Amino acid sequence: QVQLVESGGGLVQAGGSLRLSCAASGRTFSTYAMGWFRQAPGKEREFVATITWAGGLTYYADSVKGRFTIARDNAKNTVYLQMNSLKPEDTAVYYCAAARTMLIRTTTTTYEHWGQGTQVTVSS
Numbered sequence: 837q838v839q840l841v842e843s844g845g846g847l848v849q850a851g852g853s854l855r856l857s858c859a860a861s862g863r864t865f866s867t868y869a870m871g872w873f874r875q876a877p878g879k880e881r882e883f884v885a886t887i888t889w890a891g892g893l894t895y896y897a898d899s900v901k902g903r904f905t906i907a908r909d910n911a912k913n914t915v916y917l918q919m920n921s922l923k924p925e926d927t928a929v930y931y932c933a934a935a936r937t938m939l940i941r942t943t944t945t946t947y948e949h950w951g952q953g954t955q956v957t958v959s960s
Contacts, residue, residue, distance in 0.1 A: 837862060837949075838860050838861065838862040838864070838865065838868060838934045838948075838949045839860065839861040839862065839949070840858055840859070840860050840861075840932045840933070840934060840949055840950065840951035841858065841859050841860075841951055841952070842856060842857065842858050842930065842931065842932045842951045842952065842953060842954040843856070843857050843858075843859070843954060844856040844857050844954060845930060845954030845955045845956045846955075846956070846957070847957045847958075847959065848922055848956075848957070848958055848959070849958070849959050850922060850923055850924055850958055850959065850960050851921060851922065852922050852958070853918070853919060853920045853921075853922065854919050854922065854956060855916060855917070855918050855919070856872070856916065856917040856919065856930055856932075856954060856956070857914055857915075857916055858870070858872075858914065858915045858916070858917075858932030858951055859912075859913060859914050860913045860914065860915070860934065861913070862913075865910060865913040865934075866889055866890075866910040867889055867936065868889055868934040868935060868936055868937075868949075869886060869887065869888050869889055869934070869935045869936075869937050869938070869939070869940070869941060870886065870887050870906075870908055870915040870932065870933070870934055870935075871883065871884075871885065871886040871887075871932070871933045871934075871935065871941065871942075871947055872884040872885045872886070872906060872915075872917045872930060872931070872932060872933075873930070873931045873933060873944060873947075874926075874928035874929065874930045874931065874956075875928055875929050875931070875953075876927060876928040876929075879928075881931070881944055882897065883897050883942040883943070883944075884896070884897055884900055884904065884917070884930070885897065885900065885904055885905075885906040885917060886906065886940055886941060886942060887906045887907065887908050887915065888938060888939075888940065889938060891907070891908050891910070893940060894906050895940045895942065897942075899925075900919075900926075903919065903920050903921045903922075904917060904918065904919050904920070905917070905918040905920075906918075915932060917930070919956070922956075922958045923958060924958045924959065924960045925958075926956060926958050927956060927957050927958050928955075928956060929953040929954065929955050929956075930953060930954050930955075930956050931950055931951055931952075931953045932950070932951040933947035933949060933950050933951070934947060934948065934949040934950075935947045935948060936948060
């Protein structure tokens with residue numbers, strides 16, 4: 837069982853940066869692929885970024901490619917999302933998720949464990 841707790845959200849002006857963290861409990865963290873998703877009001881939850889269990893592969897949504905970076909530290913059971921050049925359309929609740937797989941996964945249904953979410957608001 838993996839429990840996930842996100843932190844680092846907040847209010848930032850357009851063009852600014854934030855770093856989200858997701859702390860995981862459980863001794864098997866390193867065997868999970870980790871992902872970040874987001875959900876804006878009135879919209880479906882959407883994929884943002886994912887990283888494989890060893891950190892060798894990453895994959896991003898087109899909307900964040902070149903601006904966001906996902907990374908993980910298995911020794912600290914933590915995954916990060918560095919968000920630069922933020923835009924108002926990045927405003928959403930950001931969720932961390934874990935999937936017991938060695939593959940790249942981008943759909944919500946393939947992730948077994950979810951955090952409670954952290955709010956990111958980008959003002960124009």
